[in-house]
Amino acid sequence: MAPPQSHDPSKQNAVDMNNARAATSTSVSDVRHFLHNGAAHWRKREQISQILSSDPLFDKSKRTFATRKELYIRGQALSNRLYELQEVHKWSSEETKLALSIIDEGLPVGMFRCTFEPVLRLQASPELLSKYGALIASKGILGCYLQTELGHGTNVGRLETTATYIPETREFEIHSPTLSSTKWWIGALGKTATHGVVQAKLILPGGKDMGPHLFFVQLRCLDTHKVLPGRVIGDIGPKALAGYPTTDNGFARFDRVRIPKENMLSKFAGVTDAGEYITPPHAKLSYGGMLYIRSGMVTGAGWLIGKGVTVAIRYATVRRQGEIGSDGLERQIITYPSLNVRLIPIISRAYVFVELGRALTRGFNTLARDLSSGDTSQLAEMHMMTSGLKVLVSTTGIQDLETARRSMGGHGYSAFAGVGRMYADYVPAATYEGENYVLDGQVLRAALKSFRSVVAGGAPTTTAAALSPTSYYLRLLLDKNLLPPELGPASWKQPATPILLLEWRAALLVHESAQTIGEPDASATQRVSRAVTEAFVAARVGEMIQGVGNTLKPREADVVKKVYLLYLLTTVESALVDLLSFGLFRAVPMGNPPRSRDPTRELRLAIAALCGELLPEAIGLTDAFGFSDWELDSALGVYDGTAYEALWKKVQEEPLNQTEVTEAYEASIKPLLMRGRRLAAKL
């Protein structure tokens, strides 16, 4: 008889990965350049990534075992080194930003870039900027953005911190009147920042409350880093799931802290020396900073999802389990439809978000130009769009990272799998920069407003051509000749059907919502917001499908088109309750005995078939993201596929394994065993 063991799964790992890579039909390099917005961008990224990963300071092998305090201290060392490297390599601001995103360790300096700097740049007076601009840009001072309070988050209008104007001295007095007015959750405030932009209610002489405005306040001494008098500042402690350990989210209380009048961010609103209010040209002008952050969240979500799914796809390629396949071995788990229909759509969402975010950032740059010249005409639309997209990408991204982690079974729950860390750092995205449920409400209100002006306004004269991209779906309610698509087996081969279905769903849901506004059900807001956003995204994906041939060669374009189509089909699948409710999928009538057929079956089969077609491309499509092993920091997602060996190696570094007998033995285990033996002897 043959020896009981003739096949070694650990050795098979690398073979399977090699074979999968060889089977990819596309040029990974071409697709990579496409994703990275051109070969030049990609080469720049690769170069920076190599500089960072070869620097011993950026080694990640110990961080899994460190305390949060150690991780914070390490993070500061990384930040300092980053700007050292910036000087050495003469990186531009854009290149340093790229380096920061490659490092991906939640560094507090990332906070300065994302919130403090843009807010200041958009809203500070030219005088304030000329005084601090260079210092801020060069990190001569470190800032943070103090908005949220212990007692108030998304509802900025009810913040309690006050900034009372004192005309006698031309000063503002920043004050925290209650415990709940303590600024809270402020990134980089806890132990790092020297300055901050404080969101506070402007109180004019006589006590008139003008609502939230922004004030530039020094927090720590520039010579000693000690907290300045009148401020009580600290770190708010560890985050759930051990997320974001490197960032010192902090709290701050102000006890009548005086700042000069010039420190108000007064580009749009201000106070005269006498204490009279200078009205801003647009009430929502100060939302500019938040819009910038949100538009970056779309691309960011794309890359992050891409990271998680790269790990999961690689592991699913080398993990074999269950049925015996044609090669006489257990099947690679990625070949199971129940698994690949979960993972391959995640690739499609990463591809769509990367491209979509890029378009959005272009839109923001236009908006920023408009805003700085006082033109607010695009603000409302941009606001709605970014709100809806922020909800969509954060909800989807959180879910996709968890799906990717869970697809790896038991080993996905190891810290060394790496995807859990991505999830822990990303999950607050559902809450920060606008709580998702609150944002949904804003999208709903904007959608109803468009509906009323376009459709319900007596005799509608609006033409489809005049509709903005965010309300283009409303054309379906304008023209009686437009009908929902008829569904047949061929419906799922081309993008037009899912796009039109998703637009119809948005139109009918908004219509329904307008009819029932007096008694909305509790989930109407979420459904409408999602429908409107997905209709917008679907149309954009349609444009991407049309445009991809301009950038990629036919073979690669064909594969990426399928990836985009998959995005559309899985979006339709997730919208089935709405589509079925509004009769957009025809339910087959039942007899008894029932001979019903499931009307959703053809869609589901089409998704499975498309995933099957993309299966041989999965390794190539994820390789195209271009994440190095150092970036992924995942034993299960190593490039060469040797997941079991990588996991074995990692495990040896666990602190508990550095002594054969644990310290707990003498203290606790031995007494437990001795008592047990004594008791057993009595039985």
Next chain:
Amino acid sequence: MAPPQSHDPSKQNAVDMNNARAATSTSVSDVRHFLHNGAAHWRKREQISQILSSDPLFDKSKRTFATRKELYIRGQALSNRLYELQEVHKWSSEETKLALSIIDEGLPVGMFRCTFEPVLRLQASPELLSKYGALIASKGILGCYLQTELGHGTNVGRLETTATYIPETREFEIHSPTLSSTKWWIGALGKTATHGVVQAKLILPGGKDMGPHLFFVQLRCLDTHKVLPGRVIGDIGPKALAGYPTTDNGFARFDRVRIPKENMLSKFAGVTDAGEYITPPHAKLSYGGMLYIRSGMVTGAGWLIGKGVTVAIRYATVRRQGEIGSDGLERQIITYPSLNVRLIPIISRAYVFVELGRALTRGFNTLARDLSSGDTSQLAEMHMMTSGLKVLVSTTGIQDLETARRSMGGHGYSAFAGVGRMYADYVPAATYEGENYVLDGQVLRAALKSFRSVVAGGAPTTTAAALSPTSYYLRLLLDKNLLPPELGPASWKQPATPILLLEWRAALLVHESAQTIGEPDASATQRVSRAVTEAFVAARVGEMIQGVGNTLKPREADVVKKVYLLYLLTTVESALVDLLSFGLFRAVPMGNPPRSRDPTRELRLAIAALCGELLPEAIGLTDAFGFSDWELDSALGVYDGTAYEALWKKVQEEPLNQTEVTEAYEASIKPLLMRGRRLAAKL
């Protein structure tokens, strides 16, 4: 003018909690006794909880800041103390089990109880039990259950570890032939256990492979705790999301380790001295242990969900945000329907799972008696039921904990909120004790088997009365006179409609699945498994509603009935895709311009209305779970409602806050600032 600040949210917290508690219309004590299976059980629990919480060793205030190694060592101290207390207070085995569940720190001793001990008790020979039984019961030895390997999880049939019988010496040789055969993820193996039950392929003389069997193997020396020769053992490192830090999940490799023949767990299968196989009476007899674990998971999920939702409900009661209510203050967030329709259904799931798990454990005790006398007639049904329920409760529980955490907005992401820790510890439940997707497959196969024997078997002679509870829904396919319920506004007032709908959904989905078995879509398995399980649970909930009046007084029974009804309605809501697909909800035909109405609207309104009715009871219903502040360990979920003060107090203990200027200043922040100032000066 009024001063800008006249109201202090921190002071309001306690007022709001007091008011909410006063508004509860039920006797919390009555409902608590109901949940805890009687006043005597509750008092016992309360007494043990007080003993534990007043013991300084069980203090939790430092654990949030500890390393994993420190948490492991602390966990061992807790375990030792637990058994010391057992001796002091003369606790029964059941009482110690209760204490362990109250401690809720993922102690490795919990692993012994859950896996090692039951497996040994069910499957060891009387001789082996007489030798080790007393030692095991008294913790004179500490065991673990070694099943999963680096290369194989759920697919037990392909485990690589071998146990080769050597007739010459009457020994088995336990061996790990490859890296991937390393035992992995084994709870309490890493640094604690002295013995283990090893799952290994039994190889008979001549090389015949008899598949997996169980063997009792000593791992560490009882005098020194050193690992015995031939074993390589260690901890597998930290878990994702910092979950389960106290448990030393471990790995083990065996290099031809010899054990005596008596150490095979041979109650049902064995080997003669000469090396011939003794066939077990039932191939699946050895699944008994896993069934026991799974039945415990239902009740466990109920209590855990209850814990998470207690925190969220309390915080939502004292947190005020957004619109101004009739009291002139911002509304308590729990009054927003978009929030309370997320939270109150979680209460309903906790109530249902606690009661359902209790019924299931009773069923298991019967099964265990049957099995030990060789009767396996109930095994298949129990197996299907526990598989489906394990998937249902783990999927639901994970989701509910995350919903509860996220409902608390930003503060929900603080480690001090406590719910993140519950989530991190619970999320692997989707994978352990049977990966959910794999279990779904087992449920599907069992359901199709029942369908074929009951319905499709030519002329069906089966009567509804003869159907088992798990396939009772199939009666709907037997009798042509049975029709789906007609839906109207009154449909959602009584349990019969949702139960019948869910049974119809199961029947039609299984029917559809049987028709399309040759070309199943990729999600059919999950849909069928869920439908069949939810039909079973719905019928049980119907029984609970009928029975609750026997235990509770009318007022309390009325409230608990509403809680149960809410469970049914939200289950229907989550099943809408299936119900709509199969025409069980009638979609209204569209015209143009569309005047469609959403057929799901009445259900959604009914859910919102029921949540509204239960809103004043939410604090009472969660107080009734009986969790003390020490048990919850949550700043946001404190009993008296003073969430902001509790959070403030917690934050002061953060290690980063123990020095005013961080150690990172001299090393990293100062150089960064100095460089920045130098560069700024050049600009």
